[in-house]
Amino acid sequence: MSLSDLPILYSFRRCPYAMRARLAIAASGVSCQLREVVLRDKPEALRLASPKATVPVLVLPDGKVIDESLDIMRWALSTHDPKQYLQPEQGDAQQMLALIAVNDGPFKRHLDCYKYPDRHTEDEQFTDAASFSVLHRGQASEWLMDLNARIEQQAYLMGPRPCLADVAIAPFVRQFAQVDRAWFDAQPWTALSTWLLNFQSSPLFLSIMDKYPAWTPESEVVRFPAV
Template structure:
């Protein structure tokens, strides 16, 4: 039985969340690191979306949504109970939060990043739009260590790459804000060895056609 193939891009937040889940599930895959300016024909042959991450299982089953890849990996193995299966209401709650992140926060975040890049006057208003999503998370983290309680969950790792991006748009501003709990939450994740493993840089598949065993540690 051949290992699944994961097409990924190191700095893509969607690919980052998929890699983190695969590492936490200790689910081995063959990693092919790509760049969007030079999308390999092998990726286009299995998915016309032209985006990452893409997970190819047994040359036939393709998963091309990052959260679905996370759930697939954790359904194989979930040693840290990130799916919180002992609480039936937890998964729908996490899904709702992740959907809000992906469908509301990400749109505002992209506008904020663009405005900041070009020093546009709309920068502050777009940042405030982002804060409408972040403020309740800050309040939640004032009461508990992670978004769903005392331990990390699917929701924490699904949101992490995007909140990380927000914090880096204007680092000086973010550090000075009242978001001390979000800042603590981010730093806790950064100190986890899983984070550095997920952010390891690999040679580009387009250059070497070399696959790397990933997620088996």
């Protein structure tokens, strides 16, 4: 298959949703064209592919569009899953998806309020942005302590090896940690911290964090993962 016939992935390097899509694609070994997007200047091709115009968006060769990160992950891994991410060592797929749903729902809400309090205080009629941020940091931390307890018992979120839940959730824990790294590192979640550090230093994660210039219609095709 020529480069121009590969699926097209619109992505943004630092977005955790885009990260997890790239992680699954890289783990699967499926190749695609990577189009790096500047969020403040989104290309028209992205808007035409998906009216939401949010990354990640995957456009398949037959024209089908997948514009939810978890759906992209499942598409890639259903094509090829050499690490058996879709088959957790403990529990089942429904339990794994339920864990991801908490990350994508309540935890992500608290993360956004912690990281960007000025964008959300009006939603709750809260005038003190700093206190609002600390409140949501604490609420998010309750779930992180639950994750820590899981990892203390079994090394990863659903057993002795990583699965889809680890790959889908880790980019968001990373984002949370980076808001105030000193505070994060001082918390009593040693197992979670080790899990996150191992994730961030893994060959898989490092392989999806290369920097690329913003895509334009005149850009050369970028093959992802790089070979």
